[in-house]
């Protein structure tokens with residue numbers, strides 16, 4: 001178990017799909033549009049959200065290798081219906097066996113909602129391994145630290161600071177880059193001569209959106225865990241936020257970055 005429940009991934013999937021940056025995704029599709037078929041490796045696939053989100057814009061014949069270390073999520077992978085796809089699920093701990101996930105014939109490497117979990121040294125390893133194979137890389141929905149709640153509450157900053165600390169704790173790859181991950185990945189790819197297209201893929205959670213309460217409860221739990229704010233303050237904050245949610249007075253913006261990094265001179 002990775003701590004990411006299949007139910008939570010299912011609840012966030014429609015929001016993630018809406019948020020994906022269309023320009024970045026068009027670059028991904030354009031890069032391999034002329035291929036007769038595409039072999040895609042999706043790192044930290046969960047239940048296959050990236051496969052479901054992007055298979056319709058890739059060449060008709062696709063072969064997907066879905067990689068995760070959580071067997072219960074891999075068991076719930078559901079390919080989209082009607083598509084001409086071959087899908088295999090591969091249990092791999094990417095902290096240790098990244099290279100095994102990337103080996104063999106591959107046209108595109110993808111991931112989503114994952115890079116913020118990894119450390120600087122692991123990210124460098126990822127970029128090195130991808131570049132060594134001259135592969136293009138599409139990473140969607142990395143949290144970038146921007147968070148805006150309307151109406152503003154005086155305790156927001158203390159709670160957000162606790163979340164920031166939690167974001168940088170070790171998630172199995174060493175101290176996590178958290179909100180710095182996508183920007184750092186983009187810099188690393190550019191340094192080795194890759195072209196990068198990037199853009200925002202923010203969640204916009206309007207009043208009445210069912211994800212609001214669950215997302216804010218997650219932030220409160222993170223703030224409590226890192227001890228960034230007194231427990232009574234966190235409890236008061238979440239109670240006040242719940243009142244705003246119940247009154248349909250709350251709007252929430254969660255910042256994400258998508259990017260597509262491609263090597264020059266591929267095929």
Ligand SMILES: C[S@@+](CC[C@H](N)C(=O)[O-])C[C@H]1O[C@@H](n2cnc3c(N)ncnc32)[C@H](O)[C@@H]1O
Nearest residue numbers: 002044045046049068069070093094095112113
């Ligand atoms: C936030 S979920 C994103 C899942 C999916 N990409 C999506 O967008 O719905 C993070 C994923 O990273 C996976 N993960 C975390 N640590 C991992 C590791 N060491 N090796 C492989 N996968 C890992 C989790 O199991 C989980 O599926």
